[in-house]
Amino acid sequence: MIDKIVQIKEDNQFLIKEFLKANPVARINFRYFEKRSLSTSLLKNHIVTNLYYEGLVCIGYGHLDKDQDIIWLGIMVSDKHRRMGFGDFIMNDLISNKDVDSIYLSVDKINLSAIKLYLKKGFKMIEEKSDIYIMRYFVTIQPPSAAE
Numbered sequence: 001m002i003d004k005i006v007q008i009k010e011d012n013q014f015l016i017k018e019f020l021k022a023n024p025v026a027r028i029n030f031r032y033f034e035k036r037s038l039s040t041s042l043l044k045n046h047i048v049t050n051l052y053y054e055g056l057v058c059i060g061y062g063h064l065d066k067d068q069d070i071i072w073l074g075i076m077v078s079d080k081h082r083r084m085g086f087g088d089f090i091m092n093d094l095i096s097n098k099d100v101d102s103i104y105l106s107v108d109k110i111n112l113s114a115i116k117l118y119l120k121k122g123f124k125m126i127e128e129k130s131d132i133y134i135m136r137y138f139v140t141i142q143p144p145s146a147a148e
């Protein structure tokens with residue numbers, strides 16, 4: 001069970017480096033930090049940058065990255081903790097962010113486990129490229145209840 005969510009800031013970015021280093025298999029499909037170097041200026045574009053812990057063990061990573069007007073989601077679960085419900089937990093945490101109304105992601109066409117997770121969470125395929133899909137999620141704004 002995730003019992004701690006650590007927000008990544010300037011002074012603890014090294015935790016992401018450690019997590020990536022410890023999980024070479026998951027990194028094959030999560031290549032966000034291969035195309036970008038981890039830096040304070042990169043994280044400034046993020047609405048959320050979180051590491052998720054069970055006790056002292058880092059289980060997963062998730063972010064919402066704002067690129068111009070588009071919010072992109074990124075997620076990675078530790079190699080040893082896949083298929084245990086953590087991806088689902090992290091997705092719920094990211095998509096429940098109240099400050100966004102729409103979230104995009106890109107996923108390799110061959111990454112069937114991630115695609116299944118995204119479809120389950122309500123993402124829809126909106127574009128197909130040669131080897132990736134672009135998917136989009138609309139954050140539903142709940143109308144205030146009659147009691148409020």
Ligand SMILES: CC(C)(COP(=O)(O)OP(=O)(O)OC[C@H]1O[C@@H](n2cnc3c(N)ncnc32)[C@H](O)[C@@H]1OP(=O)(O)O)[C@@H](O)C(=O)NCCC(=O)NCCS
Nearest residue numbers: 026029030076077082083084085086087088113114116117
């Ligand atoms: C994709 C990823 C985040 C899924 O996380 P996870 O913790 O393993 O997923 P969960 O255990 O929470 O599973 C949630 C749902 O995802 C789908 N799913 C996850 N792994 C699956 C698998 N191996 N086969 C089929 N479906 C799978 C299922 O729909 C599952 O729901 P269910 O258990 O009710 O069937 C994880 O595998 C991962 O980090 N992969 C490497 C990095 C990556 O691919 N990141 C995404 C880049 S776009």
